Amino acid sequence: MKSWSFFICLCAAIPAGIAQTRLPLIHSGSEKAIIIDGKYVKTDWQFDPNANQDTYYVNVPRADSRVIFRTDQAELKFKTRFGREYNFLVVLNNKDTCHICISAKDGPAVRQAVTGHSYPDTIPFMLKGARVYLAGKLNGDHAVTIQLDFGAGGAIVNKMVSEQLALQFDGKTMTSNTQGLNEARASTHNRLEIGHQQWTNLPFTEVGNMQMGEDVIIGNGLFRDKVIELDYDNKVLIVYNNLPSKAKKYRVQPVYYEQDRPKFEATIMQNNQPFNFWFLFDTGRDGTMLIGKDFTGQSDNWNKLQALMVLPDGRKIVRLDAVISGQKIKDIVTNAADPVNAASRPTLIGNQVLNHFNVILDNPRGLLYLKPNGRWKEPYSNYDDYLKTIKK
Secondary structure, eight states: OBOOEEEEOOOTTSOHHHHTSEEEEEEESSSEEEEEETTTEEEEEEOOTTOSOEEEEOSSTTSOEEEEEEOSSBEEEEEEOTTOEEEEEEEETTTEEEEEEEEOSOOTTOOOOBOSSOSOEEEEOEEETTEEEEEEEETTTEEEEEEEOTTOSSOEEETTTTTTTTOOOOEEEEEEETTEEEEEEEEOOOOEEETTEEEOSOOEEEESOOOTTOOEEEOGGGGTTSEEEEETTTTEEEEESSOOGGGGGSEEEEEEEETTEEEEEEEEEETTEEEEEEEEEETTOSSSEEBOHHHHTSTTHHHHSOEEEEOTTSOEEEEEEEEETTEEEEEEEEEEOOTTOSSOOOOEEEHHHHTTEEEEEETTTTEEEEEEOTTTTSOOSBHHHHHHHHHO
16 A cells, blocks of 8 residues: 655645645555554445545544545555544546545534533433433423434434424425335424533434334434433433442443444354344343344345344244343344345344443443343243244
8 A cells, every 4th residue: 555645736626725735645546545543443435526625534533533535546654633634635547626525523413402401311201112202392382292212313203293383394305214205394403401401402303103102313423522321221211421439330231333333243053153243332222133135134144143044025033142241132033134125224233232231332432331130030032922924
């Protein structure tokens, strides 16, 4: 790999302040590059010569990271610090010059809360099935029931109640969920209050696949600058500025994020064969697990998984054990997606399993703390349930 050289930018498309500085310059003979962010994130990058500037946001910006940007001809390495940006140029096919920015700032979807209250902020929640629900207010005077879904990439509102909540829809966006890929209405300027936390200019997308009794769904994107605890024993969500001392009694592991959704490493086992994988930490899934084509498409995993039965759409019903944070969860029955099926959700572990652990998620540092709680003997969908179902 070449070491980077310097280039005095004369391109009018590059911002004037940056154009007056010397930027690192590398070459690429391919329209694709690779970004390696820390130990756990590796992602493809597509060059866009028509963009004024393309920005990659560091996965855990508040934690120091090492980012490598690699083309087919050269690479650049950056030691990132929160709040800083790292600009450089890539000459594509000896023709087009692309301006790239590695940003160690919060991404545009992150929203920070305003509060006049000191931290920590303790907020009660209730469980319906396996899901977590909070009480809040939307736009000042509308009481709402809020599902806390770490598997959600943004804030959404239930189509059945959006008119009652008097949301002002001022745009359109594309949304992908259990109803497929659809255009949806968007409302961009809203105020949400939960406990002493308040978010302004919060965008909501309207969807039609939510359940009766849940008004809005929020994800982890509202807490990316905070440490949050889900204490299922006391049914409280606690928001911290700093990691609480009780975390020393928990087992810790790293996480990384996809659209602010945390992913963590766990092991599934079938016939004593272990499979290690990074699972979506999905508190919004009222189920045990789902195995997507991101797993079944790797290392012949699809053929290695033995099926109890095969559904008409090609999915396998499989029986397996899981090991999470050193704890074994036995006899889970779930479905695995055929890797040739394009309509597949990411591999995840749902809250029927996750709510057996008290959780501390240290978003600023990208760390997850888990500890078995008093719900450890609570039932979840298992092999006995499967046998009862097929006998009906």
